Amino acid sequence: MTEAATAQPNRPKPVSWRGLAVHACLITGALVMIYPLLWLASSSVKPSNLIFSDLSLWPARFRLQNYIDGWRGAALPFSTFFLNSFIISCLAVVGNVMACSMVAYAFARLNFAFKKTLFALMMLTIMIPLHATLIPQYALFYSLGWVNTFLPLVVPKFLAVDAFFIFLMVQFIRGIPRELDEAATVDGAGPIRIYWSVILPLLTPALVTTAVFSFIWTYEDFLSPLVYLTSMDKYTVPQGLSLLMSSKGASSWGPLLAMSLLSLVPLFLVFFIFQRRLIEGIAATGLKG
Amino acid sequence: MDANNNVAAFLFLSPWLIGMICLTLGPILASFYLSLTSYDMFSAPQWIGFDNYIKMAFEDSRYYQSLKVTFSYVFLSVPLKLAFALGIAMLLNRGLRGLGFYRSVFYLPSLLGGSVAVAIMWRQVFSYDGIINQVLLKFGIDGPSWITSTDYALYTLVALAIWQFGSPMVIFLAGLKQIPQDIYDAAEVDGAGPIRKFVSITIPMLTPIIFFNFVMQIIGAFQAFTPAYIISGGKGGPADATLFYTLYLYEQAFTNFQMGYASAMAWVLVGIIGTATAASFLSARYWVHYGDER
Numbered sequence: 001m002t003e004a005a006t007a008q009p010n011r012p013k014p015v016s017w018r019g020l021a022v023h024a025c026l027i028t029g030a031l032v033m034i035y036p037l038l039w040l041a042s043s044s045v046k047p048s049n050l051i052f053s054d055l056s057l058w059p060a061r062f063r064l065q066n067y068i069d070g071w072r073g074a075a076l077p078f079s080t081f082f083l084n085s086f087i088i089s090c091l092a093v094v095g096n097v098m099a100c101s102m103v104a105y106a107f108a109r110l111n112f113a114f115k116k117t118l119f120a121l122m123m124l125t126i127m128i129p130l131h132a133t134l135i136p137q138y139a140l141f142y143s144l145g146w147v148n149t150f151l152p153l154v155v156p157k158f159l160a161v162d163a164f165f166i167f168l169m170v171q172f173i174r175g176i177p178r179e180l181d182e183a184a185t186v187d188g189a190g191p192i193r194i195y196w197s198v199i200l201p202l203l204t205p206a207l208v209t210t211a212v213f214s215f216i217w218t219y220e221d222f223l224s225p226l227v228y229l230t231s232m233d234k235y236t237v238p239q240g241l242s243l244l245m246s247s248k249g250a251s252s253w254g255p256l257l258a259m260s261l262l263s264l265v266p267l268f269l270v271f272f273i274f275q276r277r278l279i280e281g282i283a284a285t286g287l288k289g
Numbered sequence: 290m291d292a293n294n295n296v297a298a299f300l301f302l303s304p305w306l307i308g309m310i311c312l313t314l315g316p317i318l319a320s321f322y323l324s325l326t327s328y329d330m331f332s333a334p335q336w337i338g339f340d341n342y343i344k345m346a347f348e349d350s351r352y353y354q355s356l357k358v359t360f361s362y363v364f365l366s367v368p369l370k371l372a373f374a375l376g377i378a379m380l381l382n383r384g385l386r387g388l389g390f391y392r393s394v395f396y397l398p399s400l401l402g403g404s405v406a407v408a409i410m411w412r413q414v415f416s417y418d419g420i421i422n423q424v425l426l427k428f429g430i431d432g433p434s435w436i437t438s439t440d441y442a443l444y445t446l447v448a449l450a451i452w453q454f455g456s457p458m459v460i461f462l463a464g465l466k467q468i469p470q471d472i473y474d475a476a477e478v479d480g481a482g483p484i485r486k487f488v489s490i491t492i493p494m495l496t497p498i499i500f501f502n503f504v505m506q507i508i509g510a511f512q513a514f515t516p517a518y519i520i521s522g523g524k525g526g527p528a529d530a531t532l533f534y535t536l537y538l539y540e541q542a543f544t545n546f547q548m549g550y551a552s553a554m555a556w557v558l559v560g561i562i563g564t565a566t567a568a569s570f571l572s573a574r575y576w577v578h579y580g581d582e583r
Contacts (some may be wrong), residue, residue, distance in 0.1 A: 022380055022385065023385065023387075030391060033394060033398055034394060034397070036414050036420075036452075037397075039410075039414065051413075099305065102305075106301035106302045110294055112302075113295060115298075121309070122305070125309060129508075131535055132316075132320055132555045133312065133316035133317055135551055136315070136317075136319035136320050136323065139548075140312075142330065156312050158304060159304050159307050159312060166305065190297065191297040191301070192300075216400065220404040220515075222519075226539075227543060238404065238406075241405045246522070253413065256409065259406075260405075263406045264401060271393075271400055279392060279396060282396075282459045282460060284463070
């Protein structure tokens, strides 16, 4: 693995006809891929009657009113939905980063009874489909009186239920030299001290990857809020969109598409800021995406 | 190590232990118990033995429809998605300028893909007067009403899945970079053409990555929910043409409050995904090569 990294075969070659043909293919492909998103952006500022008749990406007439109408939303303004989504997503980030790093530290560095069995169990839980645990979880949260609160969406993150983040961090910690831990032990540091002052600072790249993916997946999640949040003032952005879609007639595509685009803005921002980290995170661990 | 370390370790493990027992292991066992009952959430579960499973197997035609839809979706979307992912990854692995740009553009859809906004966008793209049909019209083709036609609705969801090939592509790209160039050089000296090199070097060297991507995509595809829910208006329509397994499970559990029946469905889903994963791992012996020579 390491030798292949040094024998880097991919250096830009001089321009050739063949290279140009490949670029032409890729650019066409990229345009096809991105076209629906560009169409979404342009349609969001078109009057509803032009959305389906005007093919050009540059709108003949701009109608920013779509955003105002959309924001007022179905029953509640989108500010409510955005605020709810941000609260839930940020708490999920904090939960995953804290809980998964603690557990990963134990698996990567400490010795304890049943370590192998527990690690295998942890890996197995990654494969269990969400739907298999959904109904009893619902019954549990229902009996605790947590339905229609953010707790069922947030508390599981503090209990490290997204085990693939643990796996990601275990892999990363294994790459941190053990000598650092040993030096700290000699200086009299215990496991808590080592975790906090040695491992966590060096784990930052993995923590950032975890934070970014936690944010995106929680923000995008539709099924869990659909199941647990029942009153509109608790709805998240995806639920708000679904509500807007079902409550409006076909004539108001403009506001619906405007809010759809707006709901993607936080994801675009995260993508542009953390592009490298996201792509490396996917490449290194094969996280879904 | 000493007992002291055990105490510290279980302190660190405690969030996960609590979560695993209360939110994963406990629920999955409870789910099995509930699958043998009639349960509506509001009164205590009534033991009915294997009736839910019998009903599923012999009496519920919508259940069969949901199986058919889901399997069609998995069998179509996973190979096509992986083929696109590998094809584009190979094009990108030629030492081109602008690799970072292309990689980001192709990856972006798979990052946004799970969102409701993208499903809404897709619904418009494939609507009767949407852009797909407008483009077809330029070529003189009068396109069908994709979303509301029982013949095509599922294919629009397959198309949406393929559109999100970016994440397996990134993994393929990382794998391709690990193949040492000297193997290709040696093959070239022996007179191997591009096709021969692809079949005899790229594919065998990449089998562990193909395998990994395959398993992950299969597991994900069986659980597809959001796009089907949004595009079909939450009902799996038209005429159950997009009634995904998870959609039917959701409907049984949270619309009809047939929680026992839905639990049985969930257990069968665990069985299906487990079998598919196990079968992949068993078959891997015959086609996945882990390079020992390096």
